[in-house]
Amino acid sequence: xxxxxxxxxxxxxxxxxxxxxxxxxxxxxxxxxxxxxxxxxxxxxxxxxxxxxxxxxxxxxxxxxxxxxxxxxxxxxxxxxxxxxxxxxxxxxxxxxxxxxxxxxxxxxxxxxxx
Amino acid sequence: xxxxxxxxxxxxxxxxxxxxxxxxxxxxxxxxxxxxxxxxxxxxxxxxxxxxxxxxxxxxxxxxxxxxxxxxxxxxxxxxxxxxxxxxxxxxxxxxxxxxxxxxxxxxxxxx
Numbered sequence: 001x002x003x004x005x006x007x008x009x010x011x012x013x014x015x016x017x018x019x020x021x022x023x024x025x026x027x028x029x030x031x032x033x034x035x036x037x038x039x040x041x042x043x044x045x046x047x048x049x050x051x052x053x054x055x056x057x058x059x060x061x062x063x064x065x066x067x068x069x070x071x072x073x074x075x076x077x078x079x080x081x082x083x084x085x086x087x088x089x090x091x092x093x094x095x096x097x098x099x100x101x102x103x104x105x106x107x108x109x110x111x112x113x114x115x
Numbered sequence: 116x117x118x119x120x121x122x123x124x125x126x127x128x129x130x131x132x133x134x135x136x137x138x139x140x141x142x143x144x145x146x147x148x149x150x151x152x153x154x155x156x157x158x159x160x161x162x163x164x165x166x167x168x169x170x171x172x173x174x175x176x177x178x179x180x181x182x183x184x185x186x187x188x189x190x191x192x193x194x195x196x197x198x199x200x201x202x203x204x205x206x207x208x209x210x211x212x213x214x215x216x217x218x219x220x221x222x223x224x225x226x227x
Binding site for chain 2: 105
C-alpha cells in the first residue's frame with residue numbers, strides 16, 4: 001500500500017531533550033515536506049526537500065533540522081525542544097513537487113507535547 | 116506573501132443538502148489549488164487538485180472550481196451525508212513548486 005509513515009504517533013518529552021520524528025514514504029517520491037498544525041494558525045511548512053541531499057527552509061524552520069540522505073526518508077530533528085514546539089506534525093510527499101499535477105500525500109501525524 | 120482564507124469556519128447542515136465551501140487567495144500566481152479532507156486524529160486526504168490552467172475538477176459528489184483572476188475556489192458537495200462530516204482544507208501551490216499554503220479550514224457537520 002502506498003503510504004507515508006510517521007513515527008511515533010504520540011510523543012511527550014521535556015524541554016531540551018533531543019528527539020527525532022521519522023518519516024518514510026514507499027512511493028519513490030522526489031518531494032517531501034514537514035508541516036506543523038496549530039489551532040488558529042493552520043498548517044505551516046517547516047522544511048522541504050526537492051530531492052536527495054536537497055533541503056530548504058519553509059515558513060517556520062527555527063528550532064528544527066532535517067536531513068534527506070535517502071529518497072524514502074525525511075526525519076525531523078528537534079535538537080533542543082521547547083514548549084512552543086508542542087504541536088501536531090505532518091510529513092508529506094509527492095512525485096516531483098508540491099505545486100505539480102499530483103496531490104500531496106500526508107502521513108497520519110505526530111502529536112508532540114513538550115513540557 | 117500568499118494568504119489563503121476559508122469561509123465559513125464552521126457549517127452545520129441536515130443530510131441531503133447541497134453545500135458550497137469557499138476559499139480565497141491573495142496571489143493569483145499559483146501552480147495549483149488542492150482541496151483536502153481532515154478527520155479528527157487523522158492525516159489529510161486529497162480530494163481534488165485543480166491545475167492553474169484548469170477551471171474545475173469533479174470526483175463523485177464533489178466539484179471544485181478555480182477562478183484565478185478573482186482569487187477564488189469553491190468546493191461543491193452534492194447531497195451531503197453524515198460521513199462527509201470533517202474539516203475541509205484548501206491549499207494553494209506556489210509557483211516554485213516548493214510549498215502549499217493552507218487555509219485554516221471549514222469544519223462541516225452533517226446531521227442525519
